[in-house]
Amino acid sequence: MRHDDEFLSIPNVIRLAARRFGDATALIDGDRRWTFRQVEERMVDAVRATLALGVEPGDRVGLCAPNSAEWIFAALGIHGAGAILVPLNTRFKARELSYILRTSEAAAVFASPFLGHDYIGELREADPGLPALRKTVSVLGPRGAAALTWSGFLAAGEGVPPSAAHASIDRLTPDHVADVMFTSGTTGHPKGVMLSHGQSLRTYGWMAEEYTFGASDTFLVIPPFFHCFGYKAGWLASLMHGVTVIPMPVFDAGRALDLIARERVSILLGPPTIFHDLVHHPDRRAHDLSSLRVSMTGGTTVPEPLIRAMRTDLGFDIVMSAYGLTESTALVTTTRVGDSEETVARTTGSPIPGVRVRVVAADGLDVPTGLDGEILVRGHNVTRGYWDDPDATAATIDAEGWLHTGDIGRLDDDGRLAVVDRKKEMYIVGGFNAYPAEIEKLLLDCENVQQVAVIGVPDERLGEVGCAFVVASPERTPTETEVIAWARERMANFKVPRHVRFVGSLPRNASQKVLKDELRARFTAATRDATI
Structure with a gap:
């Protein structure tokens, strides 16, 4: 396990990875490839450009684009400038996006036309007075309604010296807020979960080591980057450990099978849906899947036959399950390497280091082992609160720092958690x-x-x-x-x-x-x- 003093910030981890892994392949997007050194260079270019755009430390910046190399570079540029990333769900409509951008008081928005949507154009039509529209960048493809193309954005940054970018990165600390991840709530309004650089790095630095990520691995990242599954358990955990990242913008089982075989993909994490589709694809047996090694699924009940099929039909050596929610940096418990199919299917494993889990009754007292109650979480992974919403924060995190998840679960004699009901309504x-x-x-x-x-x-x-x-x-x-x-x-x-x-x-x-x-x-x- 690396020392916490190396977990200063997400951009700093990218600099360290460039020193450790150098000319090894870090990122593959279609026909384009970047080494770890080149990823650091692209990050510095993006930081310079973000500074030139007038983004200041603490500003919130929306990012709405499909999984891609440019999503990663844009996020690193925003982070490196000292700003706070606000990942936006590409499935959202203009009204939903506008609410998030207004609530977070975003100073700028980076977006990309995707699946027939010009998000910036649609936002201009739905909410022409939106402040974030004063600084707009198209991350991929045509400019659309954005003020700058990606190349124009980078060109504007050439007037900012690299030293200014590095100085901006150096000012970041583990306690700085890295992102505000908006998650819908039972009130019907999305709430912005604040997560720091240190929380994400400590959580997913451990996860990647526990899951045996290594410099010889390649990770096809299917979960969307606007979700912690694709962003933090995906490209961030990978680049920290020398793993090659392949972003997939839209999941297609046939295309995924082609990529696995061609690029010798060894890591695949995601919801059960993707594994179900891969197992049942008619052309599965025509592809060489022998490189597959590590998998993790979660997000809902995982059928035991699917776990078995992931091992026998897809050939994974390691199959894991986990539990988390955005308010807990999306990771609370996970199974461990070597756990049985039954354990992986019927539990979400035990708490990650530095995190405590309780299961309590309505009166707040712990319930006996094996009985159901609300899941409470406390530790370094728990959000400091919801963006500009102290009432919602106080209702979710008590005075002792326990996150009241609203999820119902039970602990077994070995301290493993089974999630019985994923919130009463959700x-x-x-x-x-x-x-x-x-x-x-x-x-x-x-x-x-x-x-x-x-x-x-x-x-x-x-x-x-x-x-x-x-x-x-x-x-x-x-x-x-x-x-x-x-x-x-x-x-x-x-x-x-x-x-x-x-x-x-x-x-x-x-x-x-x-x-x-x-x-x-x-x-x-x-x-x-x-x-x-």
Whole structure:
């Protein structure tokens, strides 16, 4: 384990990696390749350009682009300038992005046209007075509505000496906030989780060593970089340990199999969906997958047959599972090398070093081993709070520093954690957190939708998807197709319900709270009856 004094900042780790791994390949993006030294050079260029753009220490800067080398360089440029990165979900619509940029008071936005969206152009149309639009950079491809192309951005930085970039990096400390990761909450409004350089480096420096990352490895990073899974457990952990990174902007199982075989990929982490698709791809046996070595999945319940298939059909030597949430730097517990398939499938392992986990009853007292309760977490990985939201922070992190996750779990005799219920309302669609309150709030704007309640229901491929129970207006009952089409135009794809059920009224208790357990039972019964 490296000493904490080396974990000064994310940009400093990139400088150290350049010294340690030099001319080894650090990054592959299509036909383009960079060594570790070249990644450091590109970082310094990006820091110079970010300083030239007028970004100052502490400024928040949005970044909305697909997984790519430029995403990494842009993030390092923002970090190195002393600013705070605000990763933006590329699945979000303009209204969702605008809310985050306004809430974080972003001073600039870096974006890239992707999947038919010119995010900056759409933001200008939806929110023309957005302050972040005064400084805009297109990270990849055409300029679109951005003020600067990536090459123009870098050219503007040529007037800033490299020494100024290094001096800016040198001013960073482990306690400086590196990023604000916005995560939707049960109130329906995204909240910005503040995470420091030191938290991320300490957490994922340990994880990479525990998972046996090494300089001979190559990591195909499929989880999106706007999520800790792709950003911190992905390219950051890799570059710290000399691992070659291959960003994948859009997951396609056939394309992934081609890359694994051609580039001799050895590390693959992600939600169960990607492993399910790789195992069941019709051309899997035509590809040489013998290089695959290390995997980790999480985000939802992992079926034991999938764990077995990851070993036997895909050939992984190491298969791990883990548990975390953004407020805990996205890692709390993980299984260990050598754990059985049953342990990996049925638990999320034990706490990482320096982190404590409790399972408590409603009165705050620890429950006995094997019984269910709320999961509490305390340690170096816990966020210092939500951006500009002290009330939400106080409601989530108590005076003793315990993070109240809202998740339900149980500990076994060996201290391993099993997550029983991923929050009482939240469900996970292919690795993405979906929050019913947020989706319900959006759906109430749909014409002829009078009341709505959303629940997560099982899905073979994605783990869970949304089902909306809708009370229609007296004037007209829309069709399921109409509601889904309306939602697709206005919210991220993973939030769009896959099922819509029309009901005369929503079941409620005496406090008028919707009885979602009853809705789940209705869906299960209807599904069962349909198969008989």
